[in-house]
Amino acid sequence: MADTRSRRADAQRNYESIVAAAEAEVARSGADASLEKIARDAGVGSATLHRHFPTRQALLEAVFHDQVEGLCAQAHELAGNADPATALADWLRAVAVHGAITRGLAASLLASGRAPTTPATSSCEVMLVDAGGALLRLAQDAGTVRPEVAIIDLLTLANAVSLATEDAGVAARLIALATEGIHLHANGVPAAR
């Protein structure tokens, strides 16, 4: 990350200060943290913050980029799991739990999904769709996940759960519920836990 694009050294320094301050402040106050305060903490004028990050969304994306990368890496690890359907469910749970714990992440991803202003949507969203799509395809090819399930719906669901709670336990429970469904089947509950 950190955009190696031609940039003056002082500009690069400020960029990094802002992201660092934003990380701290967003962790404390969530996605609607005060941009003024972030600029103050970073030791730059508010205009500088707005120049580097034209929208709140742009700043949040810089803040969360690393964490999203971590989630994607986790998807690749889980892909080696014996049961692809379990791997998919586990990964969705990880995404939802991470989003629930990390104040602002869910709101940040949501915002990108809502406004179709940016042509190529948020890079974070694309990363998650790619990583999750691979997991989903494995499970569908194995015949254990219904073919009409779409990765974007699963991710939206995980994100929705993150948005609705900040409790990791609740988030995990809701994802388990959503992946298993509500029905009691003749042959018992499939993979109850």
Add this chain to the structure above:
Amino acid sequence: MADTRSRRADAQRNYESIVAAAEAEVARSGADASLEKIARDAGVGSATLHRHFPTRQALLEAVFHDQVEGLCAQAHELAGNADPATALADWLRAVAVHGAITRGLAASLLASGRAPTTPATSSCEVMLVDAGGALLRLAQDAGTVRPEVAIIDLLTLANAVSLATEDAGVAARLIALATEGIHLHANGVPAAR
């Protein structure tokens, strides 16, 4: 509604003006509508609005009370449905779709769930838990819904979906996915629709 508690006639008039203005404004701008503008549209000072509704949450609850009542009534109608599990799923879909369409409703219900400040939580939430709980119990007694499923989780899920999208189609699809689960079962997809 409208709190028949002893109140001077002018106060009652203002209370109603404010709720009416809030309905219009929240429909246009969502749950974070400007309280100042609502007061201006209602023809009262901002202090009057804050006196009647100490928190934004209190105002939103007054605005959405009727709609939540409608959803609860719908639950009672569906309770007569032949298949209780279908009734439950249909109602959850209705809740999620309604929340997705009605700007601010989901955020309003969420806020009540987040802050355990109010001892008896939001009245809207209690109403939904009661109405949905009855439906869930019917389905569990009929043996078609797993006994460990909790109504609060289902409602949180429906609310989460509302929060994550404002598109009725997407909301309905996500609820269908969550109630059916992701798995492909030997005997085919249960209630695919």
Add this chain to the structure above:
DNA sequence: ACCTAAATGGGGTGGCACCCCGTTTCCGTC
């Protein structure tokens, strides 16, 4: 008609996002 408690709202305070534009800083060139 009067009187008191209830209710009101103009205006103050502090905070915010976002932008303008005069000033400072960097860095390639000589």
Add this chain to the structure above:
DNA sequence: GACGGAAACGGGGTGCCACCCCATTTAGGT
């Protein structure tokens, strides 16, 4: 090492907001 222009900066302005204070008005019982 000095210089000059482009790049970057940031103080301060604007307009909006939530929330509160308190002097004034008003309802409605007697």
